[in-house]
Amino acid sequence: MRRSEFDRAVSDEFGARGAYLTSDLVLSACGDRTAAQALSAGVPVRQVWLALCEETDVPVPRRHGAGRLEPRS
Known part of the structure; x- marks a missing residue:
């Protein structure tokens, strides 16, 4: 996970x-x-990211792949 993905994941979640x-x-x-x-x-x-998710009870399915951009078509 990159820092930009972390920032996106935090914002999205x-x-x-x-x-x-x-x-x-x-x-x-x-x-x-x-x-x-x-x-x-x-x-x-x-x-x-995973520590933040654990501490705030983010459901496991929303932890993995968070912050990634959708692939371009």
Whole structure:
């Protein structure tokens, strides 16, 4: 997962709450850091996305493939 895909996935899943969640919600799976802190510290983007999903109870089917653009026809 790329950072741009992470940003898209957060926006798609959480809407306006996404910015708040990435900057304020502490993720235990990321060393008790926020998503923003974890990303800055070099934690892999996919790991941060999955930790955010786990912490906010995003259903498993919506976690995988999130943030990817639809292929061009």
